[in-house]
Amino acid sequence: MLDQILRVAVAGNPNAGKSTLFNTLTHGREKTGNYPGITTEAKRGLWHDLSLFPAGAPRVELLDLPGAYSLHAHSPEEAVSYRVLSDGAPGSEAPQALIVVVDVMNLERNLFYALQLLELGRPTVVALSMTDRLAAQGGTLQLQRLAEVLGVPVVDARRDDPATPKRLADALVQAMAAPGAERRWIWPDAQVEASFRDLADRLAEATASERRGADGTLGWWLSSQVEAGEISPATAPLRAELDALAARYFTGEPGVPARDQMARAAIEARYAWIDRKVAPLLDLPASAESRSDRIDRVVTHPVAGPLLFLATMGLLFQLMFVGADPLISRIEEAFGALGRWLGGALPQGPLNDLLVNGIVAGVGSVVVFLPQIAILFALLAFLDGCGYLARAAFLMDRVMARVGLHGKSFVPLLSSFACAIPGIASTRTIERENDRFITILVAPLMTCSARLPVYALLLATFFSDRPAIGGVINQAALGLFLLYFLGTAGALAMAWLLRKTLLPGSRPPLILELPPYRLPRARDVWYEVRERCIGFAKDAGTVILATTILLWAAMTYPRAPEVEARFDAQLSALHDTAPAADAPLAAVAAHRVQVLRLQQERHHAVTERTVAGRVGHFILPVLRPLGFNEQISIGLIASLAAREVLVSSLGVSYGVGDDEESQGLRMALRNDPRMNRATAISILVWFVFAFQCFATAGAVRRETRSWKWPALLVGYQTLLAWVASFVAYRGALWLGLGGP
């Protein structure tokens, strides 16, 4: 242990308890960032309690690898582990040791991946999770014998035992001190070993000399699995040799490529080894029915299951809205107050304007998303920790299958109800690229929280006091439901269309593990929420802030000082003729209206000459068939920073209060002769479908590694929004909703 920092990867199957262990060891003090050499985010953190290690030992940095079932990756998320572990480039930060988390309740299947990791030949500790549950069910595992069989330290790493970190630290020290592990490859039989050993050794040496697979111990099996793109000049001839040898040896099944047969033989060899050597060490009474089985009997029931699912989703949305609402108002108030204070405290001028209307407003429009994102991800982390999300994916698979997606697309789409950006990131668990891209491209149609202020304003202004469905609910509530429904239906329809056209494919096969139910720890949920919020602020926040500042500039420049001066002179003249405080009320009111009207005119005249005003004017002919006026047109441009900006933009252009609760804004909208229920419906439908968020385009670019898909997203959303708004507007006019 000469290095100053010892890098240790924490690996294991999904649901094995990896992140829980990582949180326990790091006390949640992690940093998320791009892992050097790969572009995927990985969580890293320092082992918190240094006193567990001998004096002078290096600090231990832990790397939380995404859960995987095999080093042979089937999804982008799984690919991370292989890329990190095989990265042996000079100066790389490849982990020097491994902690492999193995769920004892699922010992055989977890050990499969563990065996692959052991074949890498790095110092390794096997950490057994869920041992408390094993004991509770009356089972036992011969831990010492397992360590002997595996040839590495094996420790009991149960979740709620304070001694777990100490046991792991001791085992890690022991593993690091052990002499270099020899290659432990598991061969199907002696004949295969005799035939392949020499070639596999040479392959391993070749990969080692390229410093891929730091110790050069990528097994013969792994060599045969590496994606074609990763063949390098040095290994290419050897791989050809491997293929030739495989073709001679693995001929048992006609029609199956020899290399596939070889891979299958390797998998079966591992499981056979586990069945022979490890299974006898585990004594797990075949209890009649576990607690999870009993819960699943209800949760996966054909009738009760979907009902429970709907109730859960209903509760989730209820908590999300009710819980976030007061926080959102607080945040809006606080940023409004901050803006007013700054605006007053600093000298007038462009800098003041930039600070108040650009930066403070921009930061505010990022922070305002956080309550809903935090609440949704707290609930999702809880449901995931319990094991319910896997069941939800199971239940939704049938619905998703109708549009050519599978159950794993469900969670990303659900997350998109808060914000599409984390939703898009969570598609990494989907195996096939086409399935994943479809999910990414339709996620922005789910109704995110940024649309809500716009929905709230327009629904409250034009529909709130009218009863619907025989007075059971009012039209505004019904409208909100319809808008959510429209977005979801649009997403599913687009998924179907993309599947039929640009991203074809058969129905994706679903293989999903349903983990045992378990109550998650509060701190694991909290760390997850914190990570999501920081991630959102970093990814989306920077783009939203930048766009807000850019749009502030577009809405401000070029300035027209002569126009401003002319209006200011008129305003000040008007101010001089103000009636005295004790004048008749009618006179005061009339004067106030005059001032407001002049301010509004000033705003229009100034905005008209800015970049945004010109663009708004330029695109107006395209938007006019949808019933949009110039204010809306400019507002739509402003809302490219973030959708909810439409509200404040309208507020400013009507010269009244600028939030969706503002009575003034509602009055102004109602009194505008160009606005009516038909135009409101048209705007609402536009907001359901239109592309209005550059941060989303950035996320799509990052996940698809191409500008083609974000371009397609912008194109199809705009077209869809236009057509849908046009149909909605004309339909509303036909229904007679175009009147006052």
Place this chain on the structure above:
Amino acid sequence: MHPTLAQLPAGRTARVTDLRGCAESCQRLMEMGFTRGTLVEVLLRGTPSLIRLRHGRVTLSAELAQAVLVG
């Protein structure tokens, strides 16, 4: 001809005899424990079906359940 996992009624237990016609997915099935000789139990039949194997529970879409031959 062996029946497939998709044809087993709920509650039945059988051993995997082979996998066929699923290429990439077959490999994943095997990695998740569906190797020849493994004991599997059908907990729920349908799309997708729910299977117990090696102390765990895995859900499979119909195409995959059809790819697992049992006997």
